[in-house]
Amino acid sequence: MNKINVIGVGFRPLEKTARDILLGSEVVLTNKSLHDVFKRYDEYESVRDRIIVHGTVYEMLDYIADNFRDKKIALIGAGDPMFFGxxxxxxxxxxxxxxxxxxxxSSMQVAFSRVKETLNNALLISLHGGPDPKKRRKRKYGIAELSYLLxxxxxxxxxxxxxxxxxxxAKEIFGxxxxxxxxxxxxxxxEKIIKGTPEEIAGMSFEYPNVVIITSAIVQKCNSAVGAIHAECPLGKLPLPVFGLKENEIEHSRGLITKDEVRAVTIHKLRLPQKGVFWDVGAGSGSVSIEVAGLFPGLRICAVEKNDEQAANINENINKFSTNNIELIKGSAPEALKNLPAPDRVFIGGSGGNLSDIITTLNNKMDSGIVVINAVTIETLNEAVQSLENSGFRVDISEVSISRSKPIGDKKQMSALNPIFIISGEKNICQAS
Known part of the structure; x- marks a missing residue:
């Protein structure tokens, strides 16, 4: 059976194997922009009568499907066809x-060489969508995640x-x-290379196609400091830990914050997906939302909080950690939940006495997913379990008791924090076998 031969062009002469296959092909497929590039190749004149120029990639794929069993087909691709190609x-x-x-x-390889930066440890992403929205590759990261990724x-x-x-x-990372x-x-x-700050680049226009490279000397310096907050790495510039923010790193008021150890267990119980919608109800300082945003930048996070002081803390933390996938919803639940997108996961850290109504509201919007509720009192525990079970959730309960060391003279002793009940409710969730 004939092979579909995908041949990358753009920067180097064809290697002998690719050249022989191209010259032996009965049909050469390309699009208009690559056709213009291919014209510069020595092999062009030998195959020009066999070239078919298609308008879209999907037209080429359909042609291949109809013909590759009977014809030797070469498909011209850009650079490295396996790099977002x-x-x-x-x-x-x-x-x-x-x-x-x-x-x-690949154009990315060449671009990094042009600006004399190594590819080592660089994050490489594509914002290229393709002509048909319904057939586009799902992007791992979007433009809104750039501030966080930096x-x-x-x-x-x-x-x-x-x-x-x-x-x-540039406008997305302005400042x-x-x-x-x-x-x-x-x-x-x-070809042209333009260098500048986001503020400078934001006011320019550019020819297409192009590749953007962003470098941060501050993050590079902080990464080399191996871990802790360094004097030359203020927290606002620090590449944050993927998991493990400390209470004193998160803006909060009067000790009203989910404690580190409890937050870790809570996030574990949520079993969060890479994409989807997460509600943080009674978000308080937003500590859970901030940590989740760092772990899952593809999640859309709705942090619901009614208290003005706490809402201000959430906004400050969003700016501090550049977690642009968090949206602050100012209001009281359940009313504030009614216009939100259906959630895949929900954390309830505070309910304002409306826990049963909140669970009823989210149950009406959630076809499947996980709800996690943190409770301090037996009464809240009982209400959470009863409301979740009445709504058809499968309920699991954990009790987390934390003790921390504190100094006593030149020694240390353990001091207990209040125990926390963590109630998990699952609805139509597939279990790993």
Missing amino acids: IGRLVIERFGQDAAEVYPDL KRHDKIGILTDRDNGPDKI ADVQMYVCEKIGYDD
């Missing part, structure tokens, strides 16, 4: 055994598209202490 779509549709891939350099990574490389260009990226490079039309005769 057409190679993935070919493999997904036809299988690994049906295709061979002959890569060129807390974790000293270098980020971004493949852009026309809707998510350098100026839009960040970073350097941006826009590598415009890499590999073309009119």
Whole structure:
């Protein structure tokens, strides 16, 4: 059976194997922009009469499906077709055994070399959407997560598209202490490299295609400090721990914060997904939301809080930790919940005496998911269990008793905190076998 041969172009002459396969193909498929690139290759004149230029990638895939069994087909891809490229779509549709891939350099590789930055430990993402919204690859990260990601990574490389260009990226990270490079039309005769701050880049326009590289000397310096908060790494600039924020790092009032150890167990019980909607009801300082946002930047987090002082703390923490996937909902539950998107997970840290009504409201909006409730009193424990069971949740209860050391002279002794009941309710959740 004929193979679908995906050949990357853009930067280097074709290797002998790829060249021989191209010259032996009966049909060469490409799109308009890659056709212009391919014209520069020595092999172009030999195959120009066999080239079919399609408008979209999906037209090419449909043509391949109808013809590859009877015809030798070469498909021209950009750079490395397996780096956020057409190679993935070919493999997904036809299988690994049906295709061979002959890569060129990727535009990302070339861009990093142009600006003389290493790819080591860089986060590489694509904001490229594709022509058909219904068929687009689900992005691991979106443009809204960039501020958060810059807390974790000293270098980020971004493949852009026309809707998510350098100026839009710059506006999203406006004010960040970073350097941006826009590598415009890499590999073309009119290639250009533009360097600037987000404020400078935000006011410019750029030719497409382009690659954006963001570097942060501060995060790089902090990462090399191995762990603790360093004098030269103020918390607002520190690449935060993925898990394990301390109470004194989170803005809160009068000790009203979910204690570190309880927060850890609570988040474990939630079994959070990478994507979806998470409600934090009675969010208080927002400590649970902040920690969850760091662990799962793809989650949409609705932090519901009625108290003005606590809401101010949540806003301060959102800004402090650049957790832009948290939305503060100012109001009392259950009324404040009615217009929120249906949740996949819910944490109730405070209910204002409306626990049963809150559970009824979320149950009406939640087809499946997990609810976790933290309770201090026996009465709240009983109400939580009864309300969850009446709503069809499978209930599990844990009691967390924490003791912490405190100094007594030159020695230490353990001091107990109030025990906390953690009630978990699951509804239509598949269990791991």
